[in-house]
Amino acid sequence: MKSVIFIPARYTSSRYPGKPLVDLRGATGVSKPLIQRSWEAACAVQGVDSVHVLTDDDRIAEAARGFGASVLMTSDKARNGTERCAEGVAQLAEEPDVVVNLQGDAPLTPPWFVEALIAAMADPAVQMATPVLLCDAETLANFVHDRREGRVGGTTAVMRGDGTAIYFSKEVLPYVGSLQDPPEVWHHVGCYAYRPDALRRYAAWDEGPLERAEGLEQLRFLENGVPVTCVPVEAPGRVFWELNNPVDVERIEAVLKKEGIA
Known part of the structure; x- marks a missing residue:
């Protein structure tokens, strides 16, 4: 199968404006902007x-071209x-x-x-797939702590027995409370694989109430009856974390240092 990676990036963000250009210090002490670290993660696949960076912002485009990335300008x-991916695929030759x-x-992907994900798409019945990671104690504690502090941290996924998604939420689902033996909580990893036709259909649909409330784009597929295949992945000994809030910079830099990522 011919596959491409798109890295959508926007400058405006209600929670963290300018996030793609925030510097993250690696294990050697060298700082690189978030968009570069995400691009390097994509190039390792x-x-x-x-691999293409998708953006509508000239500042991000200039930074991306500066470290050698291909850039496609979107609206x-x-x-x-x-x-943005639907716009990007329309530009490919x-x-x-x-x-x-x-x-x-998500530079730690x-x-x-x-x-x-790409392997899961070998099944022609799969229209869209996304990875999920069983929360370890540290990640789950971070999720719960962020919600108690009024911050949105990671996203959780609830699945059927066949691996298709029932729901995604920025709340910690299922509810764990103060249980000593909590149920499994699956961390949704911010990465998707689609058929081009699924992207075109997505772009033609209106934003639904669940997507609007949660701020989770993948819910538009569920709201329109398209199954989302969840692909369980593992990261033994490695903490996966996305940069959603300023507090996450320190968390990600700690992982870069621990993993020896320059």
Whole structure:
């Protein structure tokens, strides 16, 4: 299958304006902007034909071209990364079989997460897939702490037995409370793989009430009856975290240092 990775990035953000250009210090003390670290994570994925940064902002485009990335300029009308991917695929000279959306705020995404998604798309019945990671104690504690402090941290996924999604939420689902033996909580990783046709259909649909309330773009597929395949992945000994709030900079830098990522 021919596959491409898109990295959607926007400058405006209600929670963290200018986030793609925030510097993150690696293990060697060298700082790189978030968008560069996300691009480097995408370039580590095996078997991908090309990687492109998608943005409507000249500051992000200039920074991305400065470290050697291919940039596709999209409109400022795109409300989320999936809509931006639909615009991006229309600009490609040759339509790929699979489009991967590696969100620009997830620089700790291991390459095997994306490789597992692409492998799942070998099933022609799968229209859209996304990775999920069983929360370890540290990640779950971070989720619960953020919600108690009024911050939105990561996203959780609730699935059927066949691995298709029932729901995604920025709340910690299922509810764990103060249980000594809480139920499994699955962390939704901000990465998607789509068929190009699924992207075109998505862009034609209106934003639904659940997507609007949660601020989660993947809910538009569920609201329109398109199954979302959740692909369980593992990151043994590695803490996966996205950059959603300023407090996450320190968390991500700690992982970069621990993992020896320059």
